[in-house]
Amino acid sequence: MNLWKIAWRSLQQRPLTSTLTCLSMALGVALVVAVITTYAVVEESFNRNRSLGYHLIVGGKNGSKLELVMSTVFHIGRPEVPIPFSYYKEFLRTTDADGKPVVPERAKYVEVAVPICLGDNYQGYRVVATLPALFDFEYAPNTKYAYSKGECFAADQSGWNQAVVGAEVARRTGLGLGDTFAPTHGTGEEGQVHEENQFKVVGILAPTGTPNDRALFIHMEGFFRIEGHAPEPEKNGAAASPPTDNLTDKPVDNKADDKAEPHVQDIPDDLKQVTAILVRYGGDEFSVYPANVAQSMADAAAGNEFRIINRSDVAQAAQPVEMVTRVLERFVAPTTYILMGLTVLTVIVAGIGVMVGIYNTMLGRRHEIAVMRALGASRATVMLVILCESILLSLIGGAAGFVLGHAIVAAAAPWIVDYTGVTVGLLSFDWRSLIVVPGLVVLASVVGYLPALNAYRTDVVKGLAASA
Amino acid sequence: MLRLVNVRKSYVEPNGNVLPVIDIESFALAAAEQMVLVGRSGSGKSTLLHVIGGITRPDSGEVIVDGQDVAHLSEPQRDRLRAQKIGYVFQTFNLLPAFSALENVLLGMAFTGQRADPARATALLDRVGLSKRLSHKPSMLSVGEQQRVAVARSLANRPKLLLADEPTANVDAGNQQNLIDLIRQSCHDEEVALMLVTHATEIAAQFDRVERLEEINRVGAAV
Numbered sequence: 001m002n003l004w005k006i007a008w009r010s011l012q013q014r015p016l017t018s019t020l021t022c023l024s025m026a027l028g029v030a031l032v033v034a035v036i037t038t039y040a041v042v043e044e045s046f047n048r049n050r051s052l053g054y055h056l057i058v059g060g061k062n063g064s065k066l067e068l069v070m071s072t073v074f075h076i077g078r079p080e081v082p083i084p085f086s087y088y089k090e091f092l093r094t095t096d097a098d099g100k101p102v103v104p105e106r107a108k109y110v111e112v113a114v115p116i117c118l119g120d121n122y123q124g125y126r127v128v129a130t131l132p133a134l135f136d137f138e139y140a141p142n143t144k145y146a147y148s149k150g151e152c153f154a155a156d157q158s159g160w161n162q163a164v165v166g167a168e169v170a171r172r173t174g175l176g177l178g179d180t181f182a183p184t185h186g187t188g189e190e191g192q193v194h195e196e197n198q199f200k201v202v203g204i205l206a207p208t209g210t211p212n213d214r215a216l217f218i219h220m221e222g223f224f225r226i227e228g229h230a231p232e233p234e235k236n237g238a239a240a241s242p243p244t245d246n247l248t249d250k251p252v253d254n255k256a257d258d259k260a261e262p263h264v265q266d267i268p269d270d271l272k273q274v275t276a277i278l279v280r281y282g283g284d285e286f287s288v289y290p291a292n293v294a295q296s297m298a299d300a301a302a303g304n305e306f307r308i309i310n311r312s313d314v315a316q317a318a319q320p321v322e323m324v325t326r327v328l329e330r331f332v333a334p335t336t337y338i339l340m341g342l343t344v345l346t347v348i349v350a351g352i353g354v355m356v357g358i359y360n361t362m363l364g365r366r367h368e369i370a371v372m373r374a375l376g377a378s379r380a381t382v383m384l385v386i387l388c389e390s391i392l393l394s395l396i397g398g399a400a401g402f403v404l405g406h407a408i409v410a411a412a413a414p415w416i417v418d419y420t421g422v423t424v425g426l427l428s429f430d431w432r433s434l435i436v437v438p439g440l441v442v443l444a445s446v447v448g449y450l451p452a453l454n455a456y457r458t459d460v461v462k463g464l465a466a467s468a
Numbered sequence: 469m470l471r472l473v474n475v476r477k478s479y480v481e482p483n484g485n486v487l488p489v490i491d492i493e494s495f496a497l498a499a500a501e502q503m504v505l506v507g508r509s510g511s512g513k514s515t516l517l518h519v520i521g522g523i524t525r526p527d528s529g530e531v532i533v534d535g536q537d538v539a540h541l542s543e544p545q546r547d548r549l550r551a552q553k554i555g556y557v558f559q560t561f562n563l564l565p566a567f568s569a570l571e572n573v574l575l576g577m578a579f580t581g582q583r584a585d586p587a588r589a590t591a592l593l594d595r596v597g598l599s600k601r602l603s604h605k606p607s608m609l610s611v612g613e614q615q616r617v618a619v620a621r622s623l624a625n626r627p628k629l630l631l632a633d634e635p636t637a638n639v640d641a642g643n644q645q646n647l648i649d650l651i652r653q654s655c656h657d658e659e660v661a662l663m664l665v666t667h668a669t670e671i672a673a674q675f676d677r678v679e680r681l682e683e684i685n686r687v688g689a690a691v
Contacts, residue, residue: 001574001584013566373563374523375621376551376579378544460523464558 003381005389010368014361018369021068021357022397028350029401029440031343032050033433034408039336040430041409041416043328044209045181054114055138055302056317060082065318068329072116072276073320074211075126078187079118083315084274088115089269091279109301111283112136115274117223120183120194125169126215127183129223131155134278135164139208141355150177150203151220160222163199168213170204175216177201183218183226197226220274230271281305349444354393355447358386362454369455383456390448402436469519469661470497470629475529475539475608477512477519485532489515490526491686495679499628502652503660504664504672507681516681517631521554522546534628551579555622555660557632557651561614563606565576569617570602576624585624592620595657596650612643620652630655632664636671648674 011018016063059068060080070076090106091113114137117129128134132152135145153162165175175181180198185191200219207213224230282298291299302319309317367381377385409416477490482483489512492510497503518524520531525546531538538546544663555576563572573589578603593602596616598609606614622630632651636644647672648664655662664675672678 001578003578005571005579006575009566009571011566277618367562368564371564372557372575372579373547374521374550374556374558374562375576376547376625378547378579380544381547381579461518464562 003385003388004392006372007249007385007392010365010385010389011392017357017361018393021354021393022400023396024349024353025350025397025440026400026404027341028343028347029398029436030404030408031346031401032340032436034412035336035339035343036433036436037406037409037430038412038416039332039340040432042332042336053139054112054280055299055319056080056279056281056306056309057276057320058087058279058315058317061314061316065316066323068276068316068318069320069323070327071118072278075128075215076211079275082275083277085115085269085272085274087314088113088274088277088344090161091277105271106305109281109283109285109298109305111280111282111298115220116276116277116278117220117229117273118275119187119229120223120226121186121187121191122169122181122183123173123215124188125166125173126187127223128212128215128217130217131220132159135218137278139210139212139281140457145208145212146206147203148206150201152203153217154202157221159202160219160225161197161200162219162222164203164205164217165201166205166213166215166217167207175201175204177204181216183216185228194226199220210307219316224267224272230273279305325346347439350397351394351443351447354390354397354444355450358390358448358451359395359454362451365455365464366458366463367466369458370460370466373458373460374464379456382458383452386452386455387445387448390451391441391444392449394444395437398440402433405433469494469499469501469534470488470663471530471532472520473530473532475519475526475531477515477526478634479526485505490519492516492529492684495664495684495688497629497661500655500659500661501677502674503664503677505663505665505679505681506667506669506672507665507685509667511681512683512685512687513681514633516685517633517663517665520629521556521631522550547579548581550624551581553628555625555627555630557615557618557622557630557635559634559637559682561606561611561618563617563621565606568603568605569598569609569613569620571605572617573621573624574684576621580625589620589624592623594653596620613646613649614641615639616644616650619647619654623654625657625658627660629661629663632662632666634667636666636668644668644671656664 015455016352057072058067059072060083062081067077068080071079082337090104091110092104093110094102095105096102114131117132118126120129132155135152138144147164148167150164152164153159163181165173169175173181179201181201182193182195182198184193199216199222200366205212271455280298281301286294288299309315333352372385373379373381425430472495474489474494475492476488478486478488481487494586499676505513505516515524519526520533520538522531522533523540523546525543529539533549536549538549541549562565563569564575567575570586570589571646573592574586576585576587577584590599593599596619598616598620600615601609601613601617604613606617609617615638618635622632630651635651636647639647651662651664652674654660664671666672
């Protein structure tokens with residue numbers, strides 16, 4: 001019979017005290033585990049968005065880079081003041097009327113540039129107007145967007161009134177394939193509903209664990225045709241340039257317009273604006289180099305363009321990796337550390353509860369300890385038995401708290417998904433929460449020391465006499 | 469097996485007075501010998517058992533148990549000696565209530581520094597007639613059964629010496645003789661020396677050797 005079993009039997013002798021002591025420890029540990037797991041979830045959410053597959057986010061210059069990233073990537077906060085559509089086109093390779101390639105200086109090293117237009121919502125979920133190319137980005141390393149149902153909206157005019165819905169939005173709103181919805185102006189549900197602009201759901205994204213799960217995506221051209229998003233063009237065609245398809249930048253077949261919805265009209269570029277541009281560098285310019293060299297050159301090109309854009313008066317550029325890291329380090333981590341500090345204090349208080357719980361039993365256990373001493377147990381042995389009891393109480397309480405903590409996280413999963421886009425469950429696990437195990441052993445050893453010392457000092461003769 | 473030479477033990481009373489309790493010039497018990505120690509209440513019988521068992525260190529003298537002077541061993545050494553060579557049967561049994569009968573016997577083996585021997589523990593309980601009570605907690609056993617578990621526990625480590633402090637005091641008259649027979653037979657079978665303290669003259673009368681503490685203890689003689 002080892003000391004652990006002796007300690008376990010002693011705990012069984014006092015089921016109520018032992019259970020209550022374990023419970024207090026469980027609650028403390030549950031809070032620690034919940035905070036660690038939640039932080040891990042948030043961190044994962046940030047990390048996923050750290051590698052969205054593009055180098056720069058280019059947007060209006062009125063706000064900060066942080067606000068630009070938050071509104072574009074995390075769908076949080078008000079969108080920036082838009083930038084001219086013509087500025088966006090500087091990132092595109094086009095062809096002239098003769099079919100010859102036209103490569104603006106800014107587009108020289110650009111592999112792909114995707115516009116983002118913000119300003120509407122549906123039931124509180126951000127409506128993102130963009131182009132199908134958005135879904136070609138890898139939202140996580142080697143992971144591209146996939147569709148649980150349907151497909152992406154069409155790139156051509158037939159897709160202007162189509163929409164793709166994020167997984168969480170589909171789940172929460174009940175929107176399914178073939179359903180239609182009308183965006184609401186602004187970022188809150190209280191705005192004006194664009195009843196006349198119905199978008200048909202043609203695709204539902206598979207869960208990504210990114211904020212895009214909580215967004216709806218419509219075609220940029222459809223967005224421009226929502227009332228108030230772009231000024232009405234003059235009937236005689238005020239535009240200096242012919243209407244073009246913004247994806248291919250080729251002239252739009254006006255005959256197609258004849259078959260389109262009545263409100264579908266050509267909007268000249270100088271009347272359009274975009275909220276942000278997602279830019280990835282690389283592509284053909286670097287394709288002759290080995291992959292790692294090409295990557296370095298693309299990163300360097302992005303860095304160079306970052307500086308150039310930020311010197312201009314028109315727009316600013318943010319590097320998502322840097323901004324996401326900054327958000328994590330400046331806002332999320334400190335908050336988590338404060339929470340962690342508070343919960344660790346809770347565990348320490350629970351540990352003191354273990355100490356008080358065991359200590360209060362010591363008076364009634366003088367006889368038990370004296371008997372063990374009379375049977376040959378040394379002072380150190382009885383001391384170790386008490387320490388084992390303390391450790392057992394802490395570990396059992398800790399194990400219960402571990403489960404409880406994950407249950408709390410699982411119960412809070414809907415809110416976590418809402419705020420981070422990361423799906424969590426009962427089994428969501430972060431290795432850092434294992435620090436609780438040695439932490440509890442140390443804590444139990446410390447708090448168990450006082451009652452163990454009491455056992456160490458027990459007078460055998462008096463203890464045996466106490467039973468008589 | 470056991471030899472006491474000029475053993476003295478006294479206590480300091482709260483008022484500072486020194487109260488001599490034990491002063492034995494010479495005493496010996498041979499291996500496997502069985503004896504009874506009698507004496508009036510407060511004459512120091514329990515103190516003497518504690519001194520022999522190494523629970524209390526004498527003020528002076530030698531307490532030789534199986535060749536080792538208990539009086540001059542460190543406390544951990546006395547603990548180890550007690551675990552390995554001395555068995556205890558208490559007046560109030562002192563079984564731990566959270567442990568089953570078998571576990572109480574195994575507990576007696578837990579402090580020797582060697583692996584517990586469940587087979588021997590089971591055999592001992594079988595010998596005392598409790599083979600069907602192995603998993604019973606003390607509260608589920610009769611008083612007589614509890615004391616038999618205590619006897620089994622005292623023999624668990626094959627001690628050289630068994631100290632029994634009024635083992636029948638809390639046992640009903642009908643079971644007293646059975647218990648004494650059990651202790652004596654077990655000590656005989658295991659070749660364990662027995663020092664049994666009792667007030668019962670009918671029990672004392674069954675032993676070949678009966679020592680009155682007042683006669684060997686100079687403190688008692690003075691009183």
